[in-house]
Amino acid sequence: MELWYTEKQTANLGITCLVQETLCNFKTEFQQLAVLDTAQFGKMLVLDGMVQTTEKDEFVYHEMIAHIAMQAHPSPKDVLVIGGGDGGAIRELLKYDTVESATLVEIDEAVIAMSKKYLPEISCALSDPRVNVLVADGILHVKQSLDKYDVILVDSTEPVGAAIGLFAEEFYADISKALKKDGMLVAQTESPFFNRDLIESTYARIGRVFPLAKLYLASIPTYPSGLWSFTVGSKWYEPENCRQKPVNTKYYNFAVHQGAFCLPNFVKELVGEKGK
Numbered sequence: 001m002e003l004w005y006t007e008k009q010t011a012n013l014g015i016t017c018l019v020q021e022t023l024c025n026f027k028t029e030f031q032q033l034a035v036l037d038t039a040q041f042g043k044m045l046v047l048d049g050m051v052q053t054t055e056k057d058e059f060v061y062h063e064m065i066a067h068i069a070m071q072a073h074p075s076p077k078d079v080l081v082i083g084g085g086d087g088g089a090i091r092e093l094l095k096y097d098t099v100e101s102a103t104l105v106e107i108d109e110a111v112i113a114m115s116k117k118y119l120p121e122i123s124c125a126l127s128d129p130r131v132n133v134l135v136a137d138g139i140l141h142v143k144q145s146l147d148k149y150d151v152i153l154v155d156s157t158e159p160v161g162a163a164i165g166l167f168a169e170e171f172y173a174d175i176s177k178a179l180k181k182d183g184m185l186v187a188q189t190e191s192p193f194f195n196r197d198l199i200e201s202t203y204a205r206i207g208r209v210f211p212l213a214k215l216y217l218a219s220i221p222t223y224p225s226g227l228w229s230f231t232v233g234s235k236w237y238e239p240e241n242c243r244q245k246p247v248n249t250k251y252y253n254f255a256v257h258q259g260a261f262c263l264p265n266f267v268k269e270l271v272g273e274k275g276k
Contacts, residue, residue, distance in 0.1 A: 005036055005044075007051050009224035010194055015051070017041060023118050028110040035118045041222060043118055045086060047111070047157055051222045053086050058122055061188075062088035063252040064218040064260070065230055069151045069184040070096050071242045071257060072234070076150040079103070080178070082138035082166065084155030085111030087123035093151075094125050095247045102131050103149075105138040139165045145178035152179060154187035167198070169205040172233065176209050182236035185210065192217070192267045193225035200270045206233040214239050215271050216260035218251070229267070 006016040017038040025034040034046040042055030053061065066089050070076055077100045081089045085106035093102050104126070106112055112133065115123040126133055134141065142152070152175050156166040165171055166187075175185050189195075189202050199215070207213035210233030220228045232239045240261050242254045263273065 005038070005046070007046070007049060013224075015222065015224075017044070024114060026110075028108050030108045033108075033110055033114060035114055044222075045111075045115065045119065050158055052157065053088060053119070053122065054222050055119070055121065057221050058086075058088055059250040060218055060220045061223070061228070062092050062122075063249050064216075064228075065089055065153055065155060065186055065188060066092035067246060067249065067252045068216065068230070068232060068239060068257060068260070069153070069186045069234075071244065071246070072232075072237045072239045073150055073182070073184055074237070074243060077101070078149050078180075079151045079153070080105065080142075080145075080149045081153045081155050082142065083107075083157065084153065086115040086119055087112070087126040089153050089155045090128075090131055091122065091125040093153075094128055094130060099130060102128075103134065104131065105134045105136050105141045107135070107137055109135040139171055139174075142171065142174045142178045147177070147180055149179055150183050152183070152185050154185070156188060158190065167202055167205075169208065172206050172209045176233075176235070179235060184235070184237060184239070185233040187231050187233075189215070189229045189231045191223065191225040191227060192229050192264075192270060193227060195224075196270055199229055199231075199267075203231055203271045206231050210234060211236075212239070214261060215263065215267065217263065217267065218260060 003019040005019050006014045008014045019036050021037040023035040031048045036044045044054040045052045075098050079093050080103045212234040242257050
């Protein structure tokens with residue numbers, strides 16, 4: 001008998017994968033967590049019924065959330081990831097020799113533990129001596145930090161439950177305070193096909209906090225619609241700039257970096273660039 005997993009990405013659309021084995025499935029303090037071994041995408045981390053990452057396409061998301069800011073900033077030494085308990089964003093950040101400390105703040109310890117157990121190629125950098133893993137509330141951590149980080153990545157789940165606060169303007173204002181005078185923020189901001197209102201509002205919030213805000217795109221097969229957005233907020237540096245040759249990337253390169261900011265017209269409308 002075949003077992004299929006379906007994520008309902010909207011009320012009218014789902015993505016379905018053949019499951020070879022359910023490796024774990026249990027309720028954590030915060031959410032339902034499952035790791036599935038799928039025939040198409042390999043091992044898949046699912047939280048509250050939503051696909052977070054898979055072995056086969058994780059490199060796109062993790063490279064694109066990390067390398068844009070790390071290339072644009074000339075010397076990022078202290079970096080922070082909010083969420084991202086699978087460790088993929090940390091892995092990408094540590095590809096830069098300038099990084100002296102990388103802090104991961106994940107509220108759900110089970111995500112870290114299950115990623116280490118079942119997704120070692122993604123979580124491999126969490127044992128690096130430069131990494132400080134904190135099981136804590138990212139919103140509170142940012143609020144208690146001041147002028148501390150060069151780059152902050154908000155590697156959040158969808159804006160439901162505990163993650164709602166990670167899309168609030170107050171949170172972005174606290175991030176600005178936690179960043180150094182030339183710091184940069186990157187946040188994942190969902191699908192321009194299915195989350196138009198969220199992108200529009202989030203872009204506006206980041207734009208009110210940071211002198212420079214820009215949206216960019218990447219293609220991620222297992223995420224809703226396959227087209228995903230990220231929003232960067234910068235205090236000083238132009239996000240479209242690239243400074244050095246990337247190391248061991250599968251998706252990211254200089255052309256992709258600059259091309260990611262070339263937005264289709266319907267996305268330009270969301271960020272007020274219609275006609276540009």
